[in-house]
Amino acid sequence: PQPDGAGHDAGHVVESQWDVNSTATEASEASDGGGGNGDGDEPAPPGPEHPPAEEPDLVIEVSGRRIRAHKAVLAAKSDYFRARASRDILRVKGVSYAALRLLIDYVYTARMGDVRHDNLAEVVSGARVLQMPCALHCAAEAMRAQLRLDNCYQLLCLAKKQRLAELREAAYRFMSDRYLEVLREPGVYGRLSGAERDLILRRRLEAGRRCLLVAEVSDAFERPGGGSRPQSRESSRPQSPSSVASLEDGGALVHCYQEASREWRVLTRLPEEANAKGCAMCVLHNYLFLAGGIAVVPAGGEPRARLSDKVFCYNPLTDTWSQVRPLAQPRSQLKLLALDGYLYAVGGECLFTVERYDPRADRWSPVAPLPKGAFAVAHEATTCNGEIYVSGGSLFYRLLKYDPKRDEWQECPYNSSRRRSADMVAFKNFIYRFDVSSGRGGEQGPSGGSSGGVEVFRYNTVAKCWSQCASLRPSGGPVQPFRCAALGNTIYCVNRTGTLRFSLAQDGEVEADGGLKGTFDGELLKAPLDAKGVLLPFVLTLPEKLDKAGDQEGSLTL
Numbered sequence: 001p002q003p004d005g006a007g008h009d010a011g012h013v014v015e016s017q018w019d020v021n022s023t024a025t026e027a028s029e030a031s032d033g034g035g036g037n038g039d040g041d042e043p044a045p046p047g048p049e050h051p052p053a054e055e056p057d058l059v060i061e062v063s064g065r066r067i068r069a070h071k072a073v074l075a076a077k078s079d080y081f082r083a084r085a086s087r088d089i090l091r092v093k094g095v096s097y098a099a100l101r102l103l104i105d106y107v108y109t110a111r112m113g114d115v116r117h118d119n120l121a122e123v124v125s126g127a128r129v130l131q132m133p134c135a136l137h138c139a140a141e142a143m144r145a146q147l148r149l150d151n152c153y154q155l156l157c158l159a160k161k162q163r164l165a166e167l168r169e170a171a172y173r174f175m176s177d178r179y180l181e182v183l184r185e186p187g188v189y190g191r192l193s194g195a196e197r198d199l200i201l202r203r204r205l206e207a208g209r210r211c212l213l214v215a216e217v218s219d220a221f222e223r224p225g226g227g228s229r230p231q232s233r234e235s236s237r238p239q240s241p242s243s244v245a246s247l248e249d250g251g252a253l254v255h256c257y258q259e260a261s262r263e264w265r266v267l268t269r270l271p272e273e274a275n276a277k278g279c280a281m282c283v284l285h286n287y288l289f290l291a292g293g294i295a296v297v298p299a300g301g302e303p304r305a306r307l308s309d310k311v312f313c314y315n316p317l318t319d320t321w322s323q324v325r326p327l328a329q330p331r332s333q334l335k336l337l338a339l340d341g342y343l344y345a346v347g348g349e350c351l352f353t354v355e356r357y358d359p360r361a362d363r364w365s366p367v368a369p370l371p372k373g374a375f376a377v378a379h380e381a382t383t384c385n386g387e388i389y390v391s392g393g394s395l396f397y398r399l400l401k402y403d404p405k406r407d408e409w410q411e412c413p414y415n416s417s418r419r420r421s422a423d424m425v426a427f428k429n430f431i432y433r434f435d436v437s438s439g440r441g442g443e444q445g446p447s448g449g450s451s452g453g454v455e456v457f458r459y460n461t462v463a464k465c466w467s468q469c470a471s472l473r474p475s476g477g478p479v480q481p482f483r484c485a486a487l488g489n490t491i492y493c494v495n496r497t498g499t500l501r502f503s504l505a506q507d508g509e510v511e512a513d514g515g516l517k518g519t520f521d522g523e524l525l526k527a528p529l530d531a532k533g534v535l536l537p538f539v540l541t542l543p544e545k546l547d548k549a550g551d552q553e554g555s556l557t558l
Contacts, residue, residue, distance in 0.1 A: 061091045062100050069104055077107045079131040092130075099126035103135055112138040116146070117155055124162045137166065144170040149181055153188045176200040176207065177317040179285055180324075183360045204286050207317055208543040212257040212487050213267060214494055214528060214535040215288075218277035252276050254288075254314070255528040256542065257499075264528035267542075268314060271321045275308040276533070278332035284343055284359070286541050288314040289324075291345055292331040307332050307348075311357075316540050328355050328364045335381035337388055339404065346370070346381055346390055346402075354402070368407045374400060380433075384426035384461050391421065391433075399459070415457055415466045422454075423484040425491055427504060430515045431459040432469075432491060434502075436481050454479050454493075456502065458515045467513045470502070472520045485537035491518075494537040499525035 056068035058081075074081035084090055092100065099122040105113050112135070115123055120143055127135040143155055144167060152174050159167035175182045175192075179200060182188050189197065252270040257263075270276055275293030282289055291311045296303045307330035314321050331348030338344075343357035344367070352370040357363070370390070379392035388402040389412070399412040417435050424433040435455040456470040472479065482495040493500040501521040509517045527535070 057088065059089045060100065060104075061089065062093075062095060063097045065097050067100065067104060069107075074104070074107055077132055077134060080129070094129045095126035096122050099123045100130075103127060103130060103132060106135050106138060107132075112142040115139050115142045117143065117151055117158060120155075120158055121162060124164065136164065140164050140167040140170070143167055147171060147174045149178065149185060149188065152182075153191055172196075172200055172203065176203040178315070179204050180287060180313065180315075180359055184362050189360070201285065204317065205541060207286070208541050210487060210539055211259075211542050212485060212492055212537060213254055213288075213540055214257075214264075214531075214537045215254045215270065215281055215290075216252060216276070216528075216531055216533045217279055217281075217536055218533045253528075255531070257525075262525065264526070267316075268319065268321070271312055271323075273310065273323070274312050275310065278349070279308075280331075280334045280336035280345070281536050281538060282336040282338050282343065283538050283540060284338035284341070286316065288316070288538065288540060289336060289338075289343060290314075291327060291336050291343075292334045292348065294332045306330075316542050324359075325357070325362045325364060328366065329353060335390065337381055337383050339383045339388060340386060342404075344388060344402075346388070367404070368402070368409060371400065371409050374398075374409075380421055380424045382424050382426045382431060384431055385429060387461070389424070389426075389431055389459075389461075391424065412459070413464055413466060415459070416468075417455060417457055419455070422481045422493070425484040425486050427486050427491065427516075429460065429462050431461060432484075432502070432518070433457045433459065434482070434484060434493060436479055454500075454520075456518060458513065458518075460513050460515065463513065465513065467511075467515070469511065469515060470518050470520065472500070483535065483537055485539055487539050489516075492537055494527070494535050496527050496531045496535060497524075498527050501525065 056070055058069050058071045058074070060067045060069060071081065071085050075085050076082075081090075095103075098119065102113050102115065102119075102123055103126055105111075112123075120139065123139050124136060127133075127139065140159075143158075147155060147170065152171050156168060156171035156175075158164070159171055175188070182200070192200075252274075254267045254270065255264040256267040258265055270290065274290055275295045277294045277296075279293035280291050289311065290313070293308045293310075294305050295308045297306050298304070309327040309330040311324050311326055312321055313324055327345055329348075329351070331345060331351060334348035334351070335346040336343060337346065341359070343359070345355050345357070345364070347354065347370055352372065352374065354367050354369055355364045356367050358365070381388065381390045383389070386404070388404070389399060390402070391399050398414060401410045401412050402408070403410065415433065417433075419435040419437055422434045422436040424431055426432075433456070435457065437453060437455070453474060454472040455468065456472075457466055458469045459466050479500075480495050480497055482493040482500065484491055484493050486492075489504045491502040491504070493502060501523075502518050503521055504516040504518045511517050
């Protein structure tokens, strides 16, 4: 019999919800295994074999209002209702009317309705009173979809207060995936504890697998129909940007190396607004930053070159590009380095100035410039033991060190080699410098005679001394210049002809200067198919979805 006073409208709403959403409820019940513990005495969940009664058989009273529902439907999702299945009228305490309506809607539709940060506590409290753990999970999922920069901290606090582990982890992941945005937001980052700040950064750095990538850029000294490096570069007298105004930008792709298949896949494309000619790149907080370069703009009917101050960053966890604060001074042929949470833009063509980027303040500020007369272009640069090391100019063997604590540059011991180095890269306390000789012009190898190979020198930053540690004499002709990146115990030397691997002793064999013994792998890895320009290698941690689907081009949202 229908109890007196039961609201006809409420009963009609619930019946309509069941009629419309019965299919969704049946699917949910099947996926949940019936929602109960499998005992034979439990009321059967609604479905094709056990449809609900034509009329609701339960009246729920809450806060002076009534809701009509079906006992079997509620019992399938709630131990609270299952234990009270014998009652026709049930008075519920500790749950608000609005929360109860949302939870009953969830039972019938398998979807959590209008859950927001301002009513989440009510819904969670009601789900616990009514013993509906599946509703707790669904509420957390609904809130996770609503995470934004302006509410992520509030939802994190709610999740911790309501003991919603899934939502708490989702909030941390949201902050980790968008670390730079969070870092610049005082209302979020400024309110996190020190342990939480370390946590979201650590999760970002460990959010997948570390992979080798290369970016195609244009050589600022490339000339149509000629070599990529004119004689002026060999003598370290850089030419004016205006002399390369007629050049077109080369490749603009970023490739990722797939270790399992030994293939390169396209990960993303540089933004159209970025200048791939004469730019610099580096990785900070698992973001790829691109700064400076040469932009070719029309002027008086003919193209003219103009230095760029734009800075872009790529987020591999969201697969998006964005633009950050421009450089204080436009630069090309600069070096971009990451050190202790800051970016450093070092020099540039005919520039001695250096500026530092604070990602939290989103601001560039000047630091000590390169010493006067050092070199017009910093050809190689790396960081080691909290300091920046730079070499270049006509004195290829010269090495300068920048100490950020003292904000000053210091001279380091010279290297015995007088060849121009291809690149230098840091590993632990050592800097490995790779010198390439073409075998032309009477260049002599260490054992005499003309040679066209690679010599590897190692600088101990603690003992402040150089030593030669390896050499390569290929039989197939001279080695072309390359750029380097370290991944694990291997330094990858990349150019368009292939990739050399310089492996540091995996057995831990230590040489006289304390460095690990290094050897070149005899196998040359293939280069990206149809690669153009100069390949700049770097290492990023990629999530599984990007690592496996590396041939998909990333979003270019700016």
